[in-house]
Amino acid sequence: MTVKLDRRSFIKSAAATSAVATAASLFPGISFADWKKQTGSNGMITWKKAPCRFCGTGCGVLVGVSGDRAVAVKGDPKCSVNKGLCCVKGYHSVQALYGKDRLTRAQVRKNGKMVEVPVSEALDLIAAKMKETIKKHGKDSVAIYGSGQWTIPDGYVASKLFKGCIGTNNVEANARLCMASAVTGFLTSFGLDEPMGCYEDIENANVFVTWGNNMAEMHPVLFSRMLAARKRKKDVILIDFATRTTRTSQAADKSILFRPQTDLAVANAICHEIIRNNWVNWDFVNKHVSFHKGKTNIGYGLEDHFAFKDKAENMTFEEYKEFLREYTPEKVEKISGVPAKDIRYLASLYGDPKKKVTSFWCMGMNQHTRGTWINNLVYNIHLLVGKISTPGNSPFSLTGQPSACGTVREVGTLTHKLPHGVVMKEEARKMAAEIWDVPVSNIDPKPTYHTVEMFRALDRGDIRFMWIQVTNPMVTMPKLKRYRNGALKEDRFIVVSDVYPTPTTDVADVILPAAMWVEQEGMFGNSERRTQHFEQIVPPPGEAMSDTWQIIEVARRLGFEKQFPWGKDEYIGKIWEEYRRFHASPKHNMAPYEVLKKRSGVQWPFVNGRETRWRYNAKYDPAVSNGEEFHFYGKKDNRAWIWARPYEPAAESPDQEYNFWLNTGRVIEHWHTGSMTRRVPILHNAVPSSYVEINPEDAAELGVVNGEMVKIISRRGEIVMPASINGRGVPPRGMVFVPFFDEKYLINEVTLDAFCPISKQPDYKKCAVRLEKA
Amino acid sequence: MKKTDTLMGRLGLGIASLCLAGAMTAGFAVAAPGIPHDFDSKGEKIFNRYNETPLPAMTGTDGKRTLNTFYELRQYPGSPPRIPHKIPTSFSGEIFECISCHGRGGYVAELDAYAPVTPHPENEACFQCHVPRLTEKLFVENDWQSIEPPVIGRPQLGGSPPPIPHSLQLREDCIACHTGNGAVAEIRVEHGSRGNCRQCHVPMVATKPVKEFTRPSK
Structure with missing residues (x-):
């Protein structure tokens, strides 16, 4: 006995749709019967180029047009961003034009x-x-x-x-x-906005560090480029440095978790180790870097009319080194939960002169009440070792919108x-x-x-x-x-x-x-x-x-x-x-x-x-005018700025009463609030509803199994939604994560409107909540 | 046919598969402590398999296995296939015995075929689900009927990546079944060099009704 379809009936049923009879006899089981066919189409497709509608990667797509309708998408092979590949959102993007409830009047x-x-x-x-x-x-x-x-x-x-x-x-x-923290990060460190590098860094780097950045889902096409480079070159590693375990952690060679907000301390500890081991690129630093500090205890913007203005002061390298004394790997392990040996390992990757290092980040660092600071601190690392503005050496701030x-x-x-x-x-x-x-x-x-x-x-x-x-x-x-x-x-x-x-x-x-x-x-x-x-x-x-x-x-x-x-x-x-x-x-x-x-x-x-592919580098950038290899012409002193920025806690942290961190974000299938992607059938069916990810041990303590309803309560509001255990991602104990695409579950009624005082960008990744079984 | 339909090629295949890759079941990533490995439909497997499988092993096009031979071994879409080749009655079904061929695939001279690769090598008691057929005779006839297998290659629009028509349970490792010489011809992909399958292919299980999005009522 077997599946009761012999070869003949199989072919017969597929061939019922006569137009695909040939294809069906070659590939029994293929059927296009479910397609709603365009009326009056002559079957010809014209391909026109466009950037993808969704994220900030900027994939080139070719939109297939038949009559006055978009009917297909393929990756644009001429576009150097994606070289002909898209992600599931891009491939189905044209379907977002045709949702039934489209506003037309x-x-x-x-x-x-x-x-x-x-x-x-x-x-x-x-x-x-x-x-x-x-x-x-x-x-x-x-x-x-x-x-x-x-x-x-x-x-x-x-x-x-x-x-x-x-x-x-x-x-x-x-x-x-x-993106506001990315902007203020660039302006304070370099005086000019936007990355110095380009996506070609991916084929040139030996080490990738993703800082709070689930690239496998949020920048999937760039992530694939990274995986392909790793497979081809063999000497490439990927470190996922994050607060939650994701698809990116699964693909990484090493997943390192830190407690929310403590990336500030870890970045300083990496610099501490780079200096202690004398991995500093002195030639680069002496020529191209100056040291600065700003105000501290800068607040969180929770009150109306909050105002803040930073004030930069010069400092010497020795003063900067003194500032870093607080950030030994052992001390920072206590703050961040990152083992000192992992901090030393990260520092050794950045410090190894033979390795080219690219850091990627997006919302984890930007939606941060010290977003400007953490951007500065990651630039500090790259500047100390001179790994910047050259192919493969790149602190790279990714964007989320096209x-x-x-x-x-x-x-x-x-x-x-x-x-x-x-x-x-x-x-x-x-x-x-x-x-x-x-x-x-x-x-x-x-x-x-x-x-x-x-x-x-x-x-x-x-x-x-x-x-x-x-x-x-x-x-x-x-x-x-x-x-x-x-x-x-x-x-x-x-x-x-x-x-x-x-x-x-x-x-x-x-x-x-x-x-x-x-x-x-x-x-x-x-x-x-x-x-x-x-x-x-x-x-x-x-x-x-x-x-x-x-x-x-x-x-x-x-x-x-x-x-x-x-x-x-x-x-x-x-x-x-x-x-x-x-x-x-x-x-x-x-x-x-x-x-x-x-x-x-x-x-x-x-x-x-x-x-211009790499800015500030004389080989590639025609604006370099100082006769040197590099020229950071954005700042008046023609140098890139290293900033002494301390670790300061989040605006609201878990306490006795509200004992969980709430983190929010996205999934690969949906883009932002889902107003477009939820109208694309395949994307909606893949992830029809939002959920709250809970660590399996926390879920067991709460007495909740997968799919059961959980109430998430903060000082601002509450929401009841289904639990996801060992689903798309796994938060550590004491944290829950909610994708924000679903208007049925408005998680932002629970979040806090604290922001970075310099960039004024809110922190969607950290506030305190408690959970109840609903 | 009778001659080759035995397990004699096992040793030869073992050697063939050793040529293909290193440790199969060892995890690739160093995960954060305290976090389970099996989340996201055990998605880690895809990345591990991708890294461990040399490109030539992903691009083979033997084409002997087809959807028809595939379903002939099954009772319904998703049922564990029976073992189509002869095995000694003393054979215990231990993981090492099966996995030496089905762990990484490779050519089996005795069968003149490429072994299909299992998507779930971590389940070690193969005979728990997969059994040989020692007789074609039935004890009594049975009026069993199956549903139609899922239609494959059903993209949402011309040229778009088709959704995954099956559940991911026990079938988490795309590369195992969809690439290489052992893959069923109709479902083999031509782009094994891409590493993050679910970047483009997301589940839309054929046996589940399609949901239409409607805004929640206020």
Whole structure:
């Protein structure tokens, strides 16, 4: 007896779908019967290049188009990022365009209910409401909250309208929640934002250290490159240094766990060991490094109107060495739980002159109440041993959104920033005013609110009008309840531009249907300074339009026709060429529009037709002008800065009453709040619901088995959700982990809105909770 | 056929498989203390197998095993296959005996075939689930019916990576069954050089109803 299907009936059943009869006889069991077929298709596919819609890796994809529909995706073999490979999200990304509940019409709240209106009526209302609010409450009562998924033109016109024309610095973006500490880390250590290296470091390194960074799930394509390099070269090792055991730990040669927040102490201990063993690259340090300290006990930003300004002081190497005396491996073992021998091992990897070391990090280091400090401290390690700005030697800060770098960091859609420089600097204001064709007095020299404070201002009533584009803060804001209640208060007007209904459109007074991804022309900028252009490949549905065009329409209604003069068939190219003027120097030059259109991404600085792969290195970087091998030209002293930054505890740590750490994050199948990926059938079916990961021993003590409901309680709120034991990841005892993609389980009602006082980025990885069996 | 359908090739295969790789069951990663190894559907196995298997062993295309011969050994999709070759009646089914061929695969001259690789070498009592057939005669007839095997190669859109149609329980090690000469022809992948299978392939179990996403009602 056997499976009751002999070869003949097997083939027969498969061949029932006649179109695939040939394939079926070759491969019995293949069937395409479940596919909903496109009507009227001639079966031909045209392939067009685009960057992937999801993470900051910036994979090149080819979108297959048949008629006016996207029907397939493959990796773009011409794109050096991914060389033809994608991840499961990328391969199915085009399905996210076609969710049944796609927003295609504008909606306006009338008598408490959302009703569909023509989009022009919604745009009129937005402009009228903005005018009215500014008249009643002043220009700083209107705000725009954008996104690292904004295209570069989206962010650029938002900044131009709000900072240049209206004259308010109320421009922020969700990248504040994911990349701000990376930015302040770069600025304090090097004076210029964004990585010095590029993804080619992966093929050149011998040692990879992932700092609180589950790359196997969050940057899977880069992770595969790493695995392939390790397999090919044999002399490559991967160390996973994290607070939780993940798929990345499983692939690593060694998994080292540290207690939350103590990465600060371990990084200092590594430096301590490098100096004690005299592994310092003195030639490099003497020529290219200076030593500094800043303020300590800097707070956590928990109170409204919190303000902090760091003050840098010079110090000598001897003083720095003295500072590190507190951080012997033995002392740090007590703080961090990392065995002293493992600390020495890490130091020996960084210190070995024969090994090239690349450090990768993302949210673990950035969503950290000392996010700027830990970024500084990892740069310290690389600087002490001179392992930086050369192929394979790379402290590499990864991004989570497709254009967190391109739009938020490079265009500067943050309250204190302009496309070039900061609002506080007169030169920068003059440059912006000239390019934008506005009086320089328009641009306010004082920054207003960073993201958390902006939502606090909305709650307090200092902000009355907020336009939210391409992001879902009613899932992602920490201490969510306060900010949702704030948005729902009387006399607040919320405009949301999005592609699907979300908890954020639920609080909107106006919903604008937006074009998504390749339904519009635009550019993204990825983690390795690569600008990636995509043309409009398919038409947007209904009355959906690009976020850029929505802003242009409103700007014109506000009387700024002169600043927004472009036609619909040319505006992206024109905007790009205008924006490019801000960066015209060998330190940041961007590729011309025509070049971007042709290539699968171009790295900046793009100088004399050449991309710069390793910055600050004379061999690769045309901006190096000191005649030396390296030139850290971002800082006035032409040196990279090593910072003495101490270990300070988290804003809230487990205690008797709330005895667990709560850590939050993501899974490979879902991207951020899941508003797109949950509408892709394969991704939703793979991970249909969120869960709370509990260490098996903690679960046993609690009396909970896999799938049973657990109540997670913090001082802010509580949530009941299913337990996951030995699931995707395993937290150590005393920690639980929750993916935040699921709007049914809003874990951010439990999290804390503490942030790094320098970067103002909240810490989603650490707060105290207790558990109950529900 | 009768001649080769024996266990005589066992020794030869043992040697063949030794040529392929080092210690099979030894863990590759040094895990953090106190953390179990078997989480994420024992995903560690994929990475270990990937590192331990030389590329040529992942790219073989013998093609003798097919889905038809595969299901002929099974009672229903997912049932443990019976042992198709003869084994001595004295054979105890100890791990070493089976694993010498089925641990890493390799060519068996006596059978003129490549041995399939087990995805779960850590289960050592092979005879617990896999048994030989000593007679073709049944005790009494049985009206057993199986469901259809899962349809394979069913991508969500043209050219996209097909989902994993089966449960991962006992089938955690993708590389064991889906690469190399011992793999069933229809399910062998051409890109064994990629190491993180679930970067592109995620489970969508064929026997589970497809769920549609709807927003939670307020």
